[in-house]
Amino acid sequence: MTNHWVDIKNADLIMVMGGNAAEAHPCGFKWVIEAKKDRKAKLVVVDPRFTRSAAVSDFYAPVRAGSDIAFLGGVINYLLTNDKIHHDYVKNYTNASFLINPDFKFEDGLFSGYNPEKRSYDKATWGYQMETVKGGDSFAKVDPTLQDPNCAFQLLKKHYSRYTPDMVSKVTGTPKESFLKICEMIAETAAPDKTMTICYALGWTQHSVGSQNIRTMAIIQTLLGNMGMAGGGINALRGHANVQGITDMCLYSENLPGYISAPTDADVDRKTYLEKRTPKPLRPNQMNFPQNFPKWFTSLQKAWYGNAATDKNDYGYEWLPKRDGAYDVLAIFERMHQGKMNGFVCQGFNPLASVSNKKKVGDALAKLKYLVVIDPLVTDTSEFWKNHGELNEVDASKIPTEVFRLPADCFAEDTGSFTNSGRVIQWHWKAADGPGESKGDIEIIATLFQKLKAMYAKDGGKLPDPILNLSWPHRIPTKPSSAELLMEISGKALGDVFDPKDKTKVIAKAGEQLAGFAQLRDDGSTSCGNWIYGGCWSQAGNLTARRDNSDPSGLGQTLLWGFAWPANRRIIYNRASCDLSGKPWDPKRTVIRWTGTAWAGNDIPDMRPDAAPDENVMPFIMTPEGVARLFAPGMADGPFSEHYEPFETPLDKNPFSPNNPKALNNPAARVYKGDMEVFGKAKDFPYVATTYRLVEHFHFWTKHSKLNAILQPEQFVEIGEELAKEKGIANGDRVKVRSNRGFIKAVAVVSKRIATLTIDGKKTHTVGIPIHWGFKGVTKPGFITNTLTPYVGDANSQTPEFKAFLVNIEKA
Amino acid sequence: MALQSLDIARRSATTTPAPGVRQTTEVAKLIDVSTCIGCKACQVACMEWNDIRDEVGSCTGVYDNPVDLSAKSWTVMRFAEVEEKGKLEWLIRKDGCMHCADPGCLKACPAPGAIIQYANGIVDFHQENCIGCGYCVTGCPFNIPRISKEDSKAYKCSLCSDRVAVGQAPACAKACPTGAIQFGSKEQMKDYAGKRVADLKSRGYDKAGLYDPPGVGGTHVMYVLHHADRPELYKGLPNDPGISPLVSLWKGIAKPVATVAMAAVALGSLFHYVMKGPNEVSKELEDEMEKEDAK
Amino acid sequence: MQVSRRQFFKICGAGLSGSSIALMGYSPTSALAEVRSYKLAHATETRNMCPYCSVSCGVLIYTTGDKSKNAKADIIHIEGDPDNPVNRGTLCPKGAGLLDMVKSPNRLKFPEVREPGSNEWKRISWDDALTRIAKHMKADRDANFIEKNKDGVTVNRWNTFGFLASSAANNETGYISHKVLRSLGAVAFDTQARI
């Protein structure tokens, strides 16, 4: 979330699309209701199903699963053709005026530079036109009139001009009037003092075009001037309680903690590595905040290797593993399936249930030598080897994997911090011991590490240095406390830290906790486990444990509750809530303003505090341009979004580029051999399926909770009345749903809430599949729904395509 | 609220009035159906707080689970898919005890102290006094009380009288994530409902209104409905509910009339005896028989 | 005959008149109408957070006992934390039902191992479990660690071992897990957040 939960109450229009906030985030959804009650805000819901969010909406429109870009692209087209954009904002705060390489092209569904063999783009033509100014700096060329045919604005206009209301309706199945009605509602928020917020979730991410779904909305929000505003923003309503925090800790291959991109084989040394990651400003006077990258990285190295990290050994740069390719969860299971992996640990993760194509995941796990499952509960994954009838048809005697199952404490038995979707880090306290011999996750990892370290110390082995030198300053080495760890994450001075403006002034004495990431240094004098969390445990103590919920502004900022990263800032890009001169676009919802001497107000300014408006420092400080990107060259599958059909589509061609079979599906999405072959075709599997959560359950977790089992005891699928009639299925019948990868059986819920859509002239039915059942739990046993889903992910994030695929259905 | 809520207004099967000098605040729960997302947090909070767990049932083709109120489900959500003016509406109503000002259950209950109405408006069942006859079920115009199969006692929502007694809101109201359930004094709730109704009218629901049925003297659980003119759309919420005339007859006039009638017959017999004396066999016949025997 | 008539009379009369009931030794019980006693009166309250979705609602966990040495804290109730600015005391059906997750019959209580080809779990000690796991890992790492790639660049990676991290664990768990994983040279790891 660029904003935060409570801020939703400041919106004039709330759009719920690509998510179902009422069901997946009911307590956050409260702020939608508050906006409706107190601000007379309107709620619009666009979803393949009439969800419980739709039940309390002012306007609902159905959409075909997997056609969101067509819908949103249509909105962009509407805003541009009807001139419903926030002109000053677009002109100054976005790269609308930036001139793009004239060789950049978009033809027949593909952007310039496509390589069909590699299924990827060479992005050479996707850049800005550059010019060298006096003094030797090189800056991007701009046309403030936005008239140059190569400026991002004109390219944007041209690109989305194809997304006419008729095309939108044809591709999405949304009735044209409904689409236009929603466009009108959205367009109203182009006014500087009106904001729209978007609440999306996995309904946008779990597609082969997931990232571009979100980018399309980001373009809309930028055109409307809703970024940085109270009641605006792009709000990803994230999954688990600490999914934000674990993402921030970057428990994945590509990044080190704090989104520090991890070294690859190409980063042969620290210097090369840093140079590639420390950008130069693309426009004059921009803050270009990533220029501080070396400070963040060096401080992380000091946190990890302590005294063993010195300038002599590049702070232990060599000890960091270099990546040679993708290691996302789909890539990992692909490798495992190929027999390239021996050991695997699942820490509070149930991949058999939550990763696509259960058969493939199960087969992959059976190729491991050892599997370790650390969890408070009996997971399906931990029993992947056990026969559970047709729910899990395996032969244990043929599975050689040694499986360890370790009992972990749950939240109630643990002290530490969680980071919510609004980036607020909050501390929680242990209430009781876990059952039996269960242990905390930290203790389990630490004890395991201490055993390994002892073995390497005693027997030696491959590269023991990073293991033996790993900084481990904990009072109980097998049981580091959460407090010790959060202090390490937040950052401390190893030597005295001086004020850069006055080299004699000590701003942090050696051994002190740092006040924030601004105090980090690249000379080894500071350590910080995660720069974006810098300052969350300062000399003032544990700021994440603060519990003052006062809200003097009435905007719900509560700056003294917990600690929001970065720097306790609650609304990111909040400089954009003011015009060029520093006056708020909407004085009634002032987030910050220029006081004449400094930026101040109801939030921590997302700007250098003393950057006077006439210095022309633009609000999007994390980009070298200083502005938001309408044209985004960083994306893997195009600087603009484009509608591509899901990998399993009811259509045989992409209506936007009917003559190019290469542009049917996302051309830059990665597909493994064997997976492409098991994609189903519409002639065998004619119905669009989508998987989702119900409000009564949480993933595969609450099936172990009796209270939740009572609320939704048995697996079901939802179909519309028309399909039910066609198939002779009555409400409450048992049905079998098949994809090309397997089947599930469930009770049929026949409902008016699933509309039959007309797509490209053809009637198209949707089958809705809630995910929460499995073979372990106190609910009635059920099938793992990911038996059905295709093994393909988004081109950028590799998030699997759970939301749009094909199935057939029959009475069981 | 606080401890005054223990003041008793009425007690089942009790003919004399309860102490009624103190005036305490009437409380109420307002269920704003227009902001209810049917998440069932109220159901869980209710079960969790009251230490009850219903059976793990099955899916019957609807979202309603448990499918009905039971001794272990004191509140359930009822889902209705309704098409109004060509627009689909998913009306979701939290069902449970309405805490009537004139409670039919209490009226019907034969067991003294099994049903109590507190001065704050809460109607509470006291299972230790309940004899399990099920008369409360017949008395209720909303079909709420359920007799447990395990202990044959009647159960229903207590409006968390234990929480209200210490100044807290009922568990369901506290939990409700969207604020569709509000709790406060009845006065406050009516004011709040007024605002909600005005908002709904501004959004095109001309017939929005408050459901506080006068037929049962008003209730301490009220609804804000988008279609207040047709409460039956909400899975059969009764339009103009009242205690069944049969129950009123049975537990009303019938009680004194029949008691008096029975007493009259008994006393009539007594006085008949006193006034007319016994009907003895006549002396002539006695003599006749004695003569016969003497033969 | 006279006596039995009187007896009859008495029995019938008793059924009629409330006043005679007292004579027969019955008096109405003065049943007190008391609400169920407030179950949290002396429970210990601990501030925590719901582990499910990313609203991360504040919760209050109530445990038996007062933290005295001999009173074992047992979680008896969980409800929303009214101070938390986001949830303000509210909870969804998942959060409101946390007690049954914490107390689920499916909670794991001790380490177990399933030996290759076996069809059952076997209980083992923590020390055995972690020692066996560490041995597996070391053997795997020492056998498959890649120090240099084919171009001779030092890469120091170990990609035959994988790890999936929870999104419901604390930040501190995530951080220390990451630190340990990279120090071992692991690259094949990912998080629930991906999905």
Next chain:
Amino acid sequence: MIRNPKDLQRYNAEERANHWLVGICFILLALSGLAFFHPAFYPLTQLFGGGVWARILHPIIGALMMIAFVVMFFRFRALNQMTAADKEWLSRVGEMIDGNDHNMPEQGKYNGGQKAMFWAMSLCMLLLFVSGILLWRAYFSFPVDVVRLGAVVHAAIAAIMIAMIFVHVYAALWVRGTVRAMVYGTVTRAWAKQHHRAWYRQVTGKS
């Protein structure tokens, strides 16, 4: 009381047992039923071990009574067919109540009042049984409106029935020499001749 070998047998042992089974059941039912009917009678539940026991026992006793009554009904049905004389008797019941039975028409084993009582009770028993079943939640479940109707009918009929039983009992007490018919089975010939002359003639063969 002096037993006389010439006393007339009015009820045999089975009939008496049958009657008293019904009678005892009825008394228990009336006591427990009244307890639920009006709060003033609630303490009567103590006779049964409290309210819950009273609630459990009442329908069981009811079922027992119904069985016993059905047997009794078939036992006495034939003797209770109304005749012209009975109607005549009924039309002049006022004189009887007034204590002047000299001009009452001659009666067989039962007089018109007794017969009327027999049929009224049979009807009431049936209604009580049916409505009672409707209310028996432990084993049956009926639509709530039917149950409500059942409750009204059950209560009303029970009240009527209790009143009738008062009359029945009182009549037995009032007409001296009657109770022994149901206790010992015999009545004196004088009693029979006075109250049921036709029956007297029939059993004695005298005029």
